Amino acid sequence: MDTKILTKQIKAKNKAADSYMTVSVLSGIATTFLVVWLVNLFITEQASIQKIILAGAGLCLLQAMKAIFYALGTGRAHDAAYRSLAEIRLDIVSHLKKLPLSFFQKRKTGDLANIINHDVEQIEIYLAHAQPEIKITLLLPLLVTLAMLVLDWRLGLALVAPFPVMVLYQKVVYKLWDKTLKRYNQSTKEMSEDLIEYISTMPAIKAFATDEQKTDAVLTRMRSYISWVKKIMYTVSVPLSMVQMLLEIGLVLVVIVGTGLMISGQLSLIRFILALILANVFSSSLIRYMSFHHADIVLGRSVESIATITGENPRPDYPRDPSLGPGNxxxxxxxxxxxxxxxxxxxxxxxxxxxxxxxxxxxxxxxxxxxxxxxxxxxxxxxxxxxxxxxxxxxxxxxxxxxxxxxxxxxxxxFNATIAENIRIGRAGASRSEIMEAAQKARLHEMISELPEGYDTMVGEGGAKLSGGEKQRIxxxxxxxxxxxxxxxxxxxxxxxxxxxxxxxxxxxxxxxxxxxxxxxxxxxxxxxxxxxxxxxxxxxxxxxxxxxxxxxxxxxxxxxxxxxxxxxxxxxxxxxxxx
Ligand SMILES: Nc1ncnc2c1ncn2[C@@H]1O[C@H](COP(=O)(O)OP(=O)(O)OP(=O)(O)O)[C@@H](O)[C@H]1O
Structure with a gap:
């Protein structure tokens, strides 16, 4: 499976989560309008007890809807994310099984483990957190811009005026993020490869305690990883604050244009207040969009890593041939x-x-x-x-x-399992008596019988508790x-x-x-x-x-x-x- 197909599969629409999120966003916007209506009632001295109760009840209902539908939406998104995570891990594992040994010769265990753990985990972050939020944070500015244009087209234009600059800036920033992420991923990969090799070669490292340089090499890799983590923090946070500044220029423009319009009598106070609230919602949700969009780039990198496994050609799957016999x-x-x-x-x-x-x-x-x-x-x-x-x-x-x-x-x-389970690998479903018969023929039965837990003795990781000869007989x-x-x-x-x-x-x-x-x-x-x-x-x-x-x-x-x-x-x- 190549990068495109994998990305498509991951981003496949989660309609239920999308609809819940949309209702949640609409409830949030309706709340804003209701607050403005209430303020308007006070300013124009039209507020009555009934109207205030009505607005209060409406606010409670809308806030409850916003929260409930948000919870439903993220719940569905998490559900889909974990399902997708499990499916992708199963796909990778079953694909690995079909690959020729030459593939494992080229790739290190740490690298493959890192892809299955770390890179696949990024998909969960994207699907459960970023994807639903990206949708809301995009929907919101769109609706707000429309509302602003309806409110007063000049305020609408003032709000979106810095937008083209921001898009250009964003393009440059994404390239920078992408490049840094590539190096960061490489560093994570190297660190986990080294760590796994370090742990698995511990007996040799201990044997050459005074001369060995492996520990220093692992520590250097870890330092490099930490420095990339720090770099990633800066390359994300500094440009994000710049974007925030650019977006706030839109807010400032709304204040300037709005004040001018109000002084010249073309805009009422209440409309001005509404415009300020809308401009605030606009910039804060676009900033959130930018920060979540970072997850999109991380996802792209992770998908690329996963595709280095799933994109490998497996051994052709020939049909079984029941007529096959041994022969020369x-x-x-x-x-x-x-x-x-x-x-x-x-x-x-x-x-x-x-x-x-x-x-x-x-x-x-x-x-x-x-x-x-x-x-x-x-x-x-x-x-x-x-x-x-x-x-x-x-x-x-x-x-x-x-x-x-x-x-x-x-x-x-x-495997780190019992002796019986390790023997059963020869034939899944073999009965206890068949296992014992095999052990007898392999001259193992006596040794096993002397163990306190017999066939149920755990052999330790890689059979650490058994001698070389015993392992061979297993x-x-x-x-x-x-x-x-x-x-x-x-x-x-x-x-x-x-x-x-x-x-x-x-x-x-x-x-x-x-x-x-x-x-x-x-x-x-x-x-x-x-x-x-x-x-x-x-x-x-x-x-x-x-x-x-x-x-x-x-x-x-x-x-x-x-x-x-x-x-x-x-x-x-x-x-x-x-x-x-
Ligand atoms: N996985 C591998 N990747 C690259 N080269 C290999 C690999 N396995 C073996 N070789 C090389 O192929 C050659 C033949 O190796 P092979 O293991 O078949 O020898 P052998 O006669 O079984 O040796 P031994 O008696 O030491 O086990 C050697 O030069 C070895 O270095």
Missing amino acids: IELRDVTFSYDGREEALKEVSLTFRENTINAIVGSSGSGKSTIASLIMGFWPVEQGRVTIGGKNIAAMNEGDLSGLVAIVQQDTFL AIARMMLKNAPIIILDEATAAIDPYNEHLIQEAITNLSQNKTLIMIAHHLNTIVNADQIIVMDAGRMIARGKHRELLDTCPLYQEMVQAQKKVDHWEIKQSQEVWT
Whole structure:
């Protein structure tokens, strides 16, 4: 959704609120006329008890109407604003879900969070407060000008004489506001990006307490934000007081022209009083209009930010295909780059046959995880193709693809919810006994049973209360529930204690029965029995075969096995040193 459509949707007429506000304004104007009529009665000595009671009752009624209809109008406006706010947030969130991962690579979390919180909030301010007020504050001067022209055309002209100057001045001021707001928004965005990054990297910041410069950088950003807040205050308040001055020139002109007319006998005192009251209403409501119009500019900026999300093209929504089955996975001449510059994969062609155990090995950065990401459809493949069961995944429905492939990543993401809820992510609606069965197969059940609250234990933010190995097994339990025919396992690089590693191996064996398994292996001893091992080097596949074949034919594989043996020997030596 682009800026224009979004603005139109936001500003869509709220007829009920508009009509209530109009009645409220008309009641206010009628009150003014009634007061003038009452004053006239006293001046012309025509006031009687009945007339005074009548005017009093009329005033009470009009004031009550003004207040009641104003409350109804703003109530409706608030109602529409909160509905609109919720709808826009839901639209953004559902749109985000459809966007490819490349989008999240380009944008920072703090920036997106700022748009969803701060920018969307501006829409509420506009719809609930500014929009109804802008309408009143515009309607009022219009009616007042008409009334003034009817009262005396010369006074009407005197009132609106400074108006053209004010319009010109306003144009200049709006440009200034717009420019300052742009910088202010940028500063808000940078500050929230930095703050979120700062909080999420707190362990690293603490670890480098003496040398770290991040805190200073965050403080500098905050100071810059505060200075922009101050600038915004000045750029709004100073021009507003100038506008006030310009408008009061109209009031002064009415006083001068009115006095002249009164002296020459062309204007009665009562009409002069009415003109002064009307001129006052005119200038005060135009000043309010100007200050609320500022919200219009803020809205424009917020809509622009929101459109940077909603205007992004989502992955095409292909229809679901019930005939889709697993089959072989093939990569044909795949060349892929994350940033359009460096190639992470170069002309890779390979096949993972259905129901086989496969491993991908290679040095760090050789492209192993990239192969997994492309099979998962996380990134679009622009050169070459990836097929499952002969069907190009680029033309598959997202749900279909996700039903076929499951991934256990190095960093398992856990929600701050209970263990049971975190496992249920594998299949919404899974029963308690299915969750427990999955946990048993993932070798988690014993550990969970020892917790005081068992499956209802909260895991903490990002699974903070669980160990790395436990988190991985939760991910495996999720995959058990999901029961996808293809499993990709991105083995953890960090060392896991032998007991946990043994449990994870058992869990993986349970998970991968009668499935196609692709392991991105860092520990070569886990893959000696694989049906196929792919050796990657600098984005290219340089060999493939079984462990024995590769030991005979692939020098890089031999080197890797030798290096692994050294590490294993070192680890055994280390543990012996500990025990002796
Ligand atoms: N999201 C990303 N954006 C930009 N470049 C990336 C991204 N992910 C990986 N790369 C780059 O692509 C190349 C291949 O990375 P990949 O993660 O596939 O390697 P890997 O073999 O899995 O490494 P490791 O064993 O360290 O996990 C590397 O040069 C890496 O820097």
